[in-house]
Amino acid sequence: MKNYRKELWFNVPTRRAFVNITPQVEECLRESGIREGLVLVNAMHITASVFINDDESGLHHDYDVWLEKLAPHEPVSQYRHNVGEDNADAHMKRQIMGREVVVAVTDGELDFGTWEQIFYGEFDGRRKKRALVKIIGE
Numbered sequence: 461m462k463n464y465r466k467e468l469w470f471n472v473p474t475r476r477a478f479v480n481i482t483p484q485v486e487e488c489l490r491e492s493g494i495r496e497g498l499v500l501v502n503a504m505h506i507t508a509s510v511f512i513n514d515d516e517s518g519l520h521h522d523y524d525v526w527l528e529k530l531a532p533h534e535p536v537s538q539y540r541h542n543v544g545e546d547n548a549d550a551h552m553k554r555q556i557m558g559r560e561v562v563v564a565v566t567d568g569e570l571d572f573g574t575w576e577q578i579f580y581g582e583f584d585g586r587r588k589k590r591a592l593v594k595i596i597g598e
Contacts, residue, residue: 464492464595467504472585475533476553478520479580481510481591485563486570488593495568497597501578502560505589507550509557509581512572527553527583550584557581565597 466488468481485501503510513519531552532538539548561578564571570578580591 461497461596461598462492462494464488464494464593466491466593467590468580468593469588469590470508470580470582471588472582475583475585476524476527477582477585478523479582480515480577481580482515482570482577485578485593489565489568489570489595492595494565494595494597497565497595499563499565499570500560500592500594501563502592502594503554503580503589504592507547507554507582507584508589508591509554509559509579509583510561510591511557511579511581512561512563512576513579514575515577515579516575523557527556530556547584553583554581557583565595 468484485499489499501510531549533549536542536546541548
């Protein structure tokens with residue numbers, strides 16, 4: 461069995477954003493030479509997420525509004541974690557959106573359902589963060 465590992469780095473200029481990373485993951489798959497196996501992609505920071513869904517701007521807007529209702533950023537004083545910090549909401553948003561995804565690799569391609577894409581979700585941006593791509597298979 462072969463394996464491959466690569467870190468994808470991000471520096472999102474805004475506090476929150478959803479970045480389609482499918483092309484970068486597909487490039488990793490090509491680099492790996494693996495034709496059958498599994499791809500794991502996970503956020504390597506506790507205020508960021510990796511998830512699969514549709515690349516549709518209305519949906520991304522709805523996610524942003526929904527997450528802000530569930531875990532509003534302000535007032536930061538509402539969170540105990542925020543003693544000296546202001547990102548408790550980002551931790552909660554990450555918990556809701558998830559840490560990682562696993563995608564099957566079939567015949568050298570990501571084996572997605574209709575409209576599925578991989579996203580990096582940033583909830584406390586404006587600094588350098590990373591996601592891990594790990595591919596195993598033959």
